[in-house]
Amino acid sequence: MSATTSITKAGGHSSVTRLLMRNHIWVFLALTVVVFSASSPYFLTVNNLGNVLTQAAFIGILAIGMTMVMIDGEIDLSVGAILALASALAIGLQDHIGIWPAVFVGLLSGAALGFLNGTLVALSGMHSFIVTLGGLIGIRGLVFIYTGEDALMVSDFSYTDYPEIYLGPVSLTAMIFIALALFFQWVLSSTRHGRETYAIGDNIDAAHDAGINIKRHKIINFTLCGALAAVAGILLSMRLGTAEPNAGKVWELWTIIAVVLGGTRLQGGYGSMWMTIGGVLTLAVLRNGLRLLNTPNYVELMVMGTVLVLALLIDKLLSRQEA
Amino acid sequence: MANPILTLSGITKTFPGVVALDKVSFDVRPGEVHALVGENGAGKSTLMKVLAGLYHPDAGEIIYQGQPVQIDNPLAAREKGILLIHQELSLSPELSVAENIYLGAWPTNALGVLNKRKLRRDAQAALDAMGCSFGPDDRVGTLSVAMQQMVEIARSQAFSANVVIFDEPTASLTDTEKDQLFTTIRGLQAQGVGIVYISHKMDEIFELTDRITVLRDGQVQGTVTTRETDATAVTRMMIGRTLEAYFHKADSSFGDEVLRVDGLSLKGQFEDVSFSVRQGEVLGFYGLVGAGRSEVVETLFGIRKADRGTLQWHGEEIPLPSPRQAIDLGMALVPESRKEQGLVLMMGGMENTTLPHLASYARNTVMDRGKERATFDEYKDALSIKTTGPEQAVATLSGGNQQKFVLAKWLCAGPKLIILDEPTRGIDVGSKSAIHTLIANLAERGLAVIVISSEMPEVLGVSHRVLAMAEGRLVGEFEGEAMTEENLIDAVSHHLARPAAE
Numbered sequence: 001m002s003a004t005t006s007i008t009k010a011g012g013h014s015s016v017t018r019l020l021m022r023n024h025i026w027v028f029l030a031l032t033v034v035v036f037s038a039s040s041p042y043f044l045t046v047n048n049l050g051n052v053l054t055q056a057a058f059i060g061i062l063a064i065g066m067t068m069v070m071i072d073g074e075i076d077l078s079v080g081a082i083l084a085l086a087s088a089l090a091i092g093l094q095d096h097i098g099i100w101p102a103v104f105v106g107l108l109s110g111a112a113l114g115f116l117n118g119t120l121v122a123l124s125g126m127h128s129f130i131v132t133l134g135g136l137i138g139i140r141g142l143v144f145i146y147t148g149e150d151a152l153m154v155s156d157f158s159y160t161d162y163p164e165i166y167l168g169p170v171s172l173t174a175m176i177f178i179a180l181a182l183f184f185q186w187v188l189s190s191t192r193h194g195r196e197t198y199a200i201g202d203n204i205d206a207a208h209d210a211g212i213n214i215k216r217h218k219i220i221n222f223t224l225c226g227a228l229a230a231v232a233g234i235l236l237s238m239r240l241g242t243a244e245p246n247a248g249k250v251w252e253l254w255t256i257i258a259v260v261l262g263g264t265r266l267q268g269g270y271g272s273m274w275m276t277i278g279g280v281l282t283l284a285v286l287r288n289g290l291r292l293l294n295t296p297n298y299v300e301l302m303v304m305g306t307v308l309v310l311a312l313l314i315d316k317l318l319s320r321q322e323a
Numbered sequence: 324m325a326n327p328i329l330t331l332s333g334i335t336k337t338f339p340g341v342v343a344l345d346k347v348s349f350d351v352r353p354g355e356v357h358a359l360v361g362e363n364g365a366g367k368s369t370l371m372k373v374l375a376g377l378y379h380p381d382a383g384e385i386i387y388q389g390q391p392v393q394i395d396n397p398l399a400a401r402e403k404g405i406l407l408i409h410q411e412l413s414l415s416p417e418l419s420v421a422e423n424i425y426l427g428a429w430p431t432n433a434l435g436v437l438n439k440r441k442l443r444r445d446a447q448a449a450l451d452a453m454g455c456s457f458g459p460d461d462r463v464g465t466l467s468v469a470m471q472q473m474v475e476i477a478r479s480q481a482f483s484a485n486v487v488i489f490d491e492p493t494a495s496l497t498d499t500e501k502d503q504l505f506t507t508i509r510g511l512q513a514q515g516v517g518i519v520y521i522s523h524k525m526d527e528i529f530e531l532t533d534r535i536t537v538l539r540d541g542q543v544q545g546t547v548t549t550r551e552t553d554a555t556a557v558t559r560m561m562i563g564r565t566l567e568a569y570f571h572k573a574d575s576s577f578g579d580e581v582l583r584v585d586g587l588s589l590k591g592q593f594e595d596v597s598f599s600v601r602q603g604e605v606l607g608f609y610g611l612v613g614a615g616r617s618e619v620v621e622t623l624f625g626i627r628k629a630d631r632g633t634l635q636w637h638g639e640e641i642p643l644p645s646p647r648q649a650i651d652l653g654m655a656l657v658p659e660s661r662k663e664q665g666l667v668l669m670m671g672g673m674e675n676t677t678l679p680h681l682a683s684y685a686r687n688t689v690m691d692r693g694k695e696r697a698t699f700d701e702y703k704d705a706l707s708i709k710t711t712g713p714e715q716a717v718a719t720l721s722g723g724n725q726q727k728f729v730l731a732k733w734l735c736a737g738p739k740l741i742i743l744d745e746p747t748r749g750i751d752v753g754s755k756s757a758i759h760t761l762i763a764n765l766a767e768r769g770l771a772v773i774v775i776s777s778e779m780p781e782v783l784g785v786s787h788r789v790l791a792m793a794e795g796r797l798v799g800e801f802e803g804e805a806m807t808e809e810n811l812i813d814a815v816s817h818h819l820a821r822p823a824a825e
Contacts, residue, residue: 211398
């Protein structure tokens, strides 16, 4: 049985071109860095880059969970609301049960709501867009009820010291983001759960026929996504010392933008944490750079909207080339 | 003779209103290639899905390696060593070859961390056993279709399959790739694997298989040894004689020629097709699936572009039309897949009927509901369509009534030639006979009608003249006394029996 040698492989790009094509966001990020370095003397400084990393961390941690869910071919719109709830619980409860138990309850609430999202999606067959849209509205309502529509203030200010821990220019928040991103990249590439997540998003029928437990994987990913949103919420509450009921509003959209900008496919089956980090950093660099240039807020939004469409257009053209 | 490795006995599977499999018995021996043939709807795919664990039979027994077994799902089938190679490949293009081969059964440690080294090594061994030129790390999406098929077949090595079922494996392969596939299949055969080979193509079946089982209408017509039979006999078993039905042949006088086709060719689909049809005449097109019948009429209608050929419309030579031009000339094509091409399922019957002709139902772009309603009522009565009213979504109607709305839609344009592609496929007997009567009425009103059908009694019953097609060529024309099942079978099967390299 050796007659198959003359069957040739499709597509003729070298591995380097392919690598660049599949990680175009990093090329794009390098370009923006070059442009801003040239146009602002304050941009390319260790301090500023450290700040960019910290600013990127919140959307970044949300984006990690979103990437897992999106590779499964689903979406989670409730992450912003879960972030607000976790942050409110962590601050609101700490006077009653202590800082770390309150943080734990905050995390648990995120994981539990994520589990609920995942269970509803997996068992009811409803589209996750609808389920988590309900979550987005309902959980936000819960936050308002809990906070009584006012911002909760922290009373033990040792809580706000944690974000002041720095390793050189890198804040604890940024370190947690990077560590989580690396860990989940490993989960995606080296664990059975990670690879089966791809298999499900890529060809759900093939995955089903191969006996992969689709529902379980989806529930796990939604739970992770909820728990990660809670992590971001708790880090935000430490940084601000308050819990705003409106915290994280429309952050789910920025998160989706960052993930898609990175190159992870909305329909599922394709993407990685590397891409997501690239997307998150690109958004953060753009925002930081435009502010350093004193760009008015509305112009900033216009530029970012244009960049997003442009980046996705490039992605579309590249993937057409590759095919 | 070796004992069968897999035996099905008395397998019955019913769906609401249909007996898909009726006491089917079938067996596969180790090292044998056993062909499963039959026309569309004969029950091949149902039988295959039973074997793969996708359907559970209502009655009957599956005996595998001497033991009665129950196959609960595709994974269970694979673990037992029964592997189905899908026609639509069941792979994840973004994953690697190794990951795809072992999809759902990846080696991990207790924490769920993949053992990539073992995965790659095992996959490499499976690929080596098949003589594949690509590696375990290649992404499946970058491989050609033939290579992707090899990835699926490599699962037979990885899971030590005892039975491999191929469902029309050559459908999207080139000739070279097909030869390589056959080499692979013979290799599996040499390992003692029992192979079930489902195909429409007689030349492949006679080249590759040891035995042939013919299914028709959910029943086994017989199992024969390939060496002791020929294509004619097998075709006869496949088509055979089905229940006699009442057919209404149009009692019409033929008028002028409406359409004449000369030397129409489309590479890879059909060659040198010439025929003509007159006013009041019903012209039948008979052939097995894949003979090129649908492709010919789609080309007439401009859906496909012909390489060569001329068209005369009412005696005048015209360029090959686009679909819009074809409609304007007065052609109507009622396609085979009415759900995909014929109807907007969420709309009501009235809106579907007038959809292609909205301009003639509008006054200054505002729809004339009264006129629409009148048209709807006219066709509802003429075709005796069972619907609760003009608003009932066609999705909720039976197949027969849906088909009548497709017809109504085209008829209200007042065509001069109407082409019906498998007009009665998948609809109940009562609606069938209503459609047959309608065909006769159309011809009696002076329309030229072309009917494509795989059902021999139907095509013989409604047509004045029948053209037989096989493998893209016209292989016979029958009229009057010559219109018999025997003649049609002979025409079609003699062509099939000839070597493919002609």
